[in-house]
Amino acid sequence: MNRPAEVKQPVVPVERPAALSTEARAGTVKSAVEGGADTPFRQALREFVANPFAVFGAVLLTLLVFGAIFAEALAPTNPYDLTKLDLMDALQPPGTQNMDGSVTFLLGTDGQGRDMLSAMLYGLRTSILVGVSSGVIALCVGATIGIVAAFFGGWIDSFVMRIVDLQLSFPSILVAMVLLALLGQGVDKIILALVIVQWAYYARTVRSAALVERSKEYVEAAICLGIGRTPVMFRHMLRNCLPPLIVIATVQVGSAISLEATLSFLGLGLPVTKPSLGLLISNGFAFLMSGKYWISLYPGVLLLVTIIAINLVGDHLRDILNPRLKR
């Protein structure tokens, strides 16, 4: 997300082994990606920049995140300030002119006279917040479980993978729906449900990457040197499992945003007081049949653009980071 920071990262002296120099900053995917000033990272960055679609997706994504973070400053009105709402403004089509020819509601208003553009910016923030936070938590949980399963093997491994297989054999929307029926509505509830839905993908990915690393000599060497199991797993092995993890994380955040929108549309996700893009679309559904398209259409376009931007980036990250394609 924070692209300029990558460039400003201090270059780590080359003579130090890469494994040690980046050790201090390991832990999160972001720091590992940005901090690795070693050649593979630069090479990946160069390959990434060479693809116009990927750069387009990355720029678009940066703009969207910027818009979501600074929604208060950018939105023309505060859509949730009830004192500012006027029912006289309800259901104005996009670009309706005031008496003096100026335009207050660029993208029209909804049934309560709320400015759609402002509601969309606030909604985007909720959508991205839910998608990213559930993705990050699921990544931490899934990666930990996956790497522990791969490291210890035996019954722990088969037990964990049975659960993963079982869960992945059911579609995520069904699992999330049942969970939300149990948990009720709320931002924390939907994040929890999305974490439970997603952790298995991360666990499976990390496990299969870690199994390969487990048999390598550096792990053997680290264990022989008397380094504890935890540092071996999380400092040494996890770093080498990062490429597939980054790819799956990108894709999963996109699908989490989409899933949240779908659940909110069905009335199972977020409370009405904190509408995401999905809930905005759902609100507009009632007006769709009478041709008042803008209430559903524009939040949907924004949702689509967000997901496409994420998928463009994810798709090309996969091409870059997949060693099988480099033969």
Place this chain on the structure above:
Amino acid sequence: MTSFLARRLLQSAFVLFAMSVLVFVGIFAIGNPVDVLISPEATQADRQRIVESLGLDRSLIEQYVSFVRGVFDGDFGKSFVFKISAIGLILDRMPATLELAVSAMVLSILIGLPLGMLAGMHPDSFLGRSIMAGSIVGFSMPTFWVGLILILVFAVYLGWLPSTGRGETVTVLGIRWSFLTLDGLAHLILPAFNLALFKISLVIRLTRAGMRDALASDYVRYAIAKGLYPRRVVMVHALKNILIPLVTVLGLEFGSVIAFAIVTETIFAWPGTGKLIIESISVLDRPVIVAYLMVIVLMFVTINLIVDITYSILDPRIRIGGATS
């Protein structure tokens, strides 16, 4: 083959048992259905009587045991709301959902397979790249939003196709079907396409990847060198090998089509099981929720089983590997 079958059947039975416990305990934890079902004015005696008649006063284990006993008699309990058998209610709605899901699968193969083969044969051409770009868009579009746009364009603005319900149905073998009448077909097109869109993208990608692998392989080069028509090589030799992963994925995806039908049915007011479960969740109609989930679980387990068996027939290495290990 026999030991492979036996092992898979045993696994399936265990999954069914585990899921029934999970579902039952999970549903048990959802708020108290009595609060939803009984009016606040009811007297304490009335409440007590209804709680007892629904069996809600017994312990969780007792309720589970009587539930399992009922299941073996084909009885999943009575719907709290409709007062009729929960499983009957679901089976009554199931044909509509299956009709929608099967139509969507057929559409996804009819559209996705040729496009994917084209993209695989000409990966660097404009056509190939456009198909792939289209599939990324198809992957990215949330099902429910596409449904809204389809309604907006084809029902509201163009007025070509209806947007709600199943239309005219014909009763064949005691079940009502939409796809046998012109009106029913018109009602089916939009929801089926809506549901198929994601799978079309999936089929395109799988077919393209499979085609590229196949065309680079030795057996295809050998077949070409032997002087077979390229057309025959692609349509017979390559296609057969592409179909193996495709069968697996599509088989497994059939369950997810049924699950996503919940969304499509809600948008297009299609009277199937998906609409029923959303309504049941909102009123906490426990027997219907449990019965629906168990039917879905059974369906998933069966699909997984069928896919595994088909797979082992298509690719004997799986079966042999499974038997020796």
